[in-house]
Amino acid sequence: MYNQPARGIRKSSAVITVAAGATPEVLYQLTNRGTVTRTVILRKIMCYSAVGNCILRIGTGLAPLVPIIPFFVAINGVDTEWTENDIPEVEVSADLTVQSNVLGVQVQVEVEEIGA
Amino acid sequence: MPTLPQLHTYKAGPIEQIVMPGENVGLWINKVYEFYKVVFIETITRSDPVSVNLGALAAGGQSAITQMTMLQMPDQEFAQVRSEVLDDVDIAVYQGRADQRHKLHNRAATLGRMTSLFDPCAHQTELFEFEDNFIFLQATNNTDYPLTVARVVFWGYRYVCEPLTEYSWSAKRLPEYWTRVPATAHL
Numbered sequence: 407m408y409n410q411p412a413r414g415i416r417k418s419s420a421v422i423t424v425a426a427g428a429t430p431e432v433l434y435q436l437t438n439r440g441t442v443t444r445t446v447i448l449r450k451i452m453c454y455s456a457v458g459n460c461i462l463r464i465g466t467g468l469a470p471l472v473p474i475i476p477f478f479v480a481i482n483g484v485d486t487e488w489t490e491n492d493i494p495e496v497e498v499s500a501d502l503t504v505q506s507n508v509l510g511v512q513v514q515v516e517v518e519e520i521g522a
Numbered sequence: 523m524p525t526l527p528q529l530h531t532y533k534a535g536p537i538e539q540i541v542m543p544g545e546n547v548g549l550w551i552n553k554v555y556e557f558y559k560v561v562f563i564e565t566i567t568r569s570d571p572v573s574v575n576l577g578a579l580a581a582g583g584q585s586a587i588t589q590m591t592m593l594q595m596p597d598q599e600f601a602q603v604r605s606e607v608l609d610d611v612d613i614a615v616y617q618g619r620a621d622q623r624h625k626l627h628n629r630a631a632t633l634g635r636m637t638s639l640f641d642p643c644a645h646q647t648e649l650f651e652f653e654d655n656f657i658f659l660q661a662t663n664n665t666d667y668p669l670t671v672a673r674v675v676f677w678g679y680r681y682v683c684e685p686l687t688e689y690s691w692s693a694k695r696l697p698e699y700w701t702r703v704p705a706t707a708h709l
Contacts, residue, residue, distance in 0.1 A: 411642070413608075441592075442575040442673045445608075499670045520608055522573040522675045 414520035416449070421514045424460075424506040430471035433464065433504040434517055444521035445499045448474065451488040455480040457510035464515070466500040474498060480511050531703065534645045537604050539563050539679050546686060546700040549600060549652050550708065554691040557700065558598070558683035566601065568677035576672040579611065579663035585672060587619055590657045593676065598685065600652040600705055603678035604644040607633050610665055611672045615649070616658035621707035623649065632662075633674075648678075650705040 419434040437444050453462060460480045465473040474496040480486050497520070504513050529540050541547055541560050548555030566572060572592055576585040595601050607613050612632040615623040624631035633647055641647070651657055661672040689695050 439570045441570045442573040442675075443671050445671065521673065522568060522570040 412518070413447075414444075414518045416516060417519055418516045419502070419514055421512055422504060424504065424509050424511050424513065427507055427509045428505065430465075430468045430503045430505040432468070432501050433513060434502040434515055436499070436501050437519060437521075439521060442521055443499050444519050445497050446502065447495055447497050447518045447520070448493055448502065448515055449490045449518050450516035451478075451493070451513070452485070452515075453480045453511060453513045454485045455482050455508075455511040457508050458482050460506045460508045460511045462511065462513065463505045464513075465503055465505075466498050468503055471503050471505045474502075480506075530701065531602075531650075532645050532648050535643050537602070537643070537645070537648075537678060539681075540602060540703065541681075541701050546697045547681075547683070547703050548691070548697075548700045549650070549703045549705040551652055551655060551706050553709070555702065556691070557686040557689040557697060559686055560681050560683055562682035564680050566603065566676070566678045566680055568606075568675055572603075572677070573673060573675040574659065576611070576613075576659060576661040576674070579661060579669050579672055581663060581666050581668055583663050583668075585659075585661040587614075587616060587658045587660045589619070590651075590659060593651050593657055595651060595653050595680070597653055598683050600650055600681050600683065600703065601678055602648065602650055602681070603657075603676045605633065605647045605649070605674050605676045606638050606644055607635055608673040608675060609669055609671055610635050611661040611663050611669065613672075613674060614660045614662070616660070617649070617651070617655060617707045619656075619658050621709060623707055625707070650703050652703075652705040655706050
């Protein structure tokens with residue numbers, strides 16, 4: 407495991423219950439600052455589905471969502487976690503968005519916000 | 523037995539003030555040292571108001587040489603600042619728009635993400651700015667993809683001074699004890 411020093415502060419999204427199938431929605435809203443933009447790195451994903459197997463995508467943008475990691479599957483009735491050892495270090499300067507092919511799946515992410 | 527603090531410029535470890543209030547400094551400005559007594563010191567915390575975004579850069583792109591107006595100091599004050607580059611750009615540092623800092627004979631060193639990896643306390647990034655002897659930064663994106671931001675954050679100390687007019691570098695009338703502060707480039 408590559409232990410990298412912290413680059414920013416750890417924050418988390420709310421627990422999102424995806425409201426509509428095949429429709430992106432905001433997952434984590436990047437903090438606004440007065441002088442310099444913050445950036446965000448996805449560090450941890452937790453999800454749970456009781457609505458069947460779901461294909462999830464996390465990225466930026468709402469029309470359309472542009473993925474920052476490959477699609478992944480939340481298996482029905484199983485809680486799923488990906489930690490930073492499993493997630494590529496993708497840094498973006500926009501809100502994170504989520505999309506599922508089925509509504510009702512729960513998702514929460516932990517992020518590292520970099521800036522001042 | 524208590525010991526006096528050993529204070530000096532570019533000190534390794536977390537940033538410390540370079541003198542105590544009441545001590546004398548010689549500020550290197552316009553190729554001479556100008557002498558001042560420090561009367562007051564306070565911290566400048568690493569925060570949004572003392573940060574800069576040099577903008578989005580295309581692959582191979584370069585920003586303008588940008589004046590760090592937010593680091594301007596009032597009359598008879600100077601700042602000691604360290605910095606961290608947050609994005610994968612190479613930052614060239616100037617003091618005086620055409621006078622590069624971190625100079626060798628044929629090249630000048632730059633700051634980048636690698637700097638903080640090998641110099642976590644950022645002591646080698648330390649710069650001093652007296653009044654409006656501005657620091658300028660230029661970012662270069664040497665990656666093969668565009669970057670949306672090129673950010674640098676600063677932190678350090680503010681020093682309020684009063685002039686010591688009885689001393690003169692050119693006349694070789696020097697204080698008995700004083701700390702040399704490289705407040706502009708040595709050309």
